[in-house]
Amino acid sequence: xxxxxxxxxDCNSFYCSCERLFRPELNNKPVIVLSNNDGCAIxxxxxxxxxxxxxxxxxxxxxxxxxxxxxxxxxxxxxLYTNISNRVMQIIISNCPDVEVYSVDEAFADLTGVEDILxxxxxxxxxxxxxxxxxxxxxxxxxxxxxxVANHIAKKSNKAKGVVYLDSEYxxxxxxxxxxxxxxxxxxxxxxxxxNDMRIYSAYEFKTYKNxxxxxxxxxxxxxxxxxxxxxxxxxxxxxxxxxxxxxMCSRTFGDYVFDKNILKEAVSNYIENAAAxxxxxxxxxxxxxxxxxxxxxxxxxxQYYMYERSKLANPTCDTRTLLAEAFRLLERxxxxxxxxxxxxxxxxxxxxxxxxxxxxxYESDSEKDLKLMSAIDYINRVEGEGVxxxxxxxxxxxxxxMNRNFKSPRYTTSWSELPSF
DNA sequence: TCTGGGGTCCTAGGACCC
DNA sequence: TCTGGGGTCCTAGGACCC
Numbered sequence: 001x002x003x004x005x006x007x008x009x010d011c012n013s014f015y016c017s018c019e020r021l022f023r024p025e026l027n028n029k030p031v032i033v034l035s036n037n038d039g040c041a042i043x044x045x046x047x048x049x050x051x052x053x054x055x056x057x058x059x060x061x062x063x064x065x066x067x068x069x070x071x072x073x074x075x076x077x078x079x080l081y082t083n084i085s086n087r088v089m090q091i092i093i094s095n096c097p098d099v100e101v102y103s104v105d106e107a108f109a110d111l112t113g114v115e116d117i118l119x120x121x122x123x124x125x126x127x128x129x130x131x132x133x134x135x136x137x138x139x140x141x142x143x144x145x146x147x148x149v150a151n152h153i154a155k156k157s158n159k160a161k162g163v164v165y166l167d168s169e170y171x172x173x174x175x176x177x178x179x180x181x182x183x184x185x186x187x188x189x190x191x192x193x194x195x196n197d198m199r200i201y202s203a204y205e206f207k208t209y210k211n212x213x214x215x216x217x218x219x220x221x222x223x224x225x226x227x228x229x230x231x232x233x234x235x236x237x238x239x240x241x242x243x244x245x246x247x248x249m250c251s252r253t254f255g256d257y258v259f260d261k262n263i264l265k266e267a268v269s270n271y272i273e274n275a276a277a278x279x280x281x282x283x284x285x286x287x288x289x290x291x292x293x294x295x296x297x298x299x300x301x302x303x304q305y306y307m308y309e310r311s312k313l314a315n316p317t318c319d320t321r322t323l324l325a326e327a328f329r330l331l332e333r334x335x336x337x338x339x340x341x342x343x344x345x346x347x348x349x350x351x352x353x354x355x356x357x358x359x360x361x362x363y364e365s366d367s368e369k370d371l372k373l374m375s376a377i378d379y380i381n382r383v384e385g386e387g388v389x390x391x392x393x394x395x396x397x398x399x400x401x402x403m404n405r406n407f408k409s410p411r412y413t414t415s416w417s418e419l420p421s422f
Numbered sequence: 423t424c425t426g427g428g429g430t431c432c433t434a435g436g437a438c439c440c
Numbered sequence: 441t442c443t444g445g446g447g448t449c450c451t452a453g454g455a456c457c458c
Contacts, residue, residue, distance in 0.1 A: 035426035035427075036426050036427065037424095037425090037426070038424085039424080039426050040425055040426070042426070042427095056425080056426085057425085058424070058425040059424075060423080060424040060425075061424090061425085076426085102458085104458075106458080185456095185457085186456070187456090188456050188457085189455090189456090190454080190455060190456090191456085220432055220433070221431095221432070221433095222431070222432070222455090222456090245428090245429075246430080247428090247430095248428085249427080249429075250427090250428085251426090251427065251428085252426085253425085253426065253427090296425085298424095298425055343426095345427090404424090
């Protein structure tokens with residue numbers, strides 16, 4: 001078997017870089033993007049990181065710091081990021097034989113067999129920067145886990161100029177000795193602590209640890225696979241086909257506290273509409289609906305409550321009306337009066353293929369007429385804009401459950417009325 | 423005053439069956 | 441007080457990712 005060469009192409013501070021595209025004066029300035037509800041920092045440029053702003057840090061804690069250092073702050077604008085992401089991915093896909101789009105801001109590419117692998121990596125980086133304007137780091141190595149390590153170095157090292165190829169075990173070992181175990185892809189906080197307790201601190205010490213049985217016992221099958229990937233043994237293959245989701249969730253933290261069941265119901269209604277449309281898009285039907293709502297766990301002086309209700313459906317469906325009725329029934333069942341609700345959400349799960357289940361004699365599937373209605377709704381919302389057509393239960397008001405978004409940038413690329421003008 | 427959202431995989435343990 | 445063994449399926453919860 002020939003040695004593989006996997007490239008990991010990862011956009012730098014992706015959301016911030018997207019915002020900078022339309023505000024070039026922000027290059028070299030500190031920029032952060034906040035999570036929904038302007039809750040916490042979920043993307044930071046290097047300049048913002050240098051100020052000590054941590055990933056996931058609540059905004060209210062760093063507000064003063066941001067003001068003092070003139071950090072440019074944005075509410076998240078996912079429509080924009082998705083659009084830019086598609087452009088980046090298109091370049092990778094059309095320039096590499098096999099590609100796995102791993103997330104909105106990163107992709108694995110199999111470069112095995114490419115003549116000059118390092119040059120190919122450099123070319124990709126240049127082309128994305130030229131054509132879309134997004135800076136990336138490219139890490140290349142024989143396994144996915146090692147390519148992640150290479151990617152970290154590509155981003156950190158000035159010498160690397162954004163591209164690193166760890167093509168020999170010698171280079172890999174140098175890199176692994178400089179990598180703390182906690183920085184390995186797939187090793188989180190809990191495992192990191194356990195490894196440290198075993199006196200394993202660097203990725204190299206993990207790679208060369210003798211007792212595989214113990215690793216498997218403590219860190220499960222996946223833990224052992226990560227160790228083998230560090231040794232250059234491929235355990236994680238490239239998954240190319242876009243797999244269907246196995247569950248679809250929708251949840252939001254509210255902009256304000258909610259006591260009223262009817263307002264919760266309106267929120268839940270919106271979430272169901274949203275998730276059901278996504279589910280129909282991947283041509284699934286679900287057998288299970290869940291609804292949850294909770295008080296603010298960070299607020300210590302209030303009485304906490306968490307409701308979670310779930311039900312199996314008699315017949316698999318993708319009909320929003322059926323799902324709404326079920327979700328409302330669950331909310332009715334779990335709702336308790338008198339609590340300050342801060343967040344609610346729903347989950348659709350236990351999917352079947354919509355074409356398969358229709359063949360099943362025992363199920364009473366959605367009728368042709370129902371499906372046509374749903375398709376029509378989806379079509380109108382796709383063409384005319386999200387949320388143009390809504391169910392009455394979803395409300396039309398700017399209510400308490402809506403999010404705070406005080407620093408939102410315009411929808412430059414997805415809305416005609418908000419096109420940039422220079 | 424103010425702390426996101428959406429996923430996946432794995433395992434242990436319970437339920438249930440013969 | 442004694443009280444099998446083995447298999448499968450499901451679920452909750454943990455851990456991790458971006």
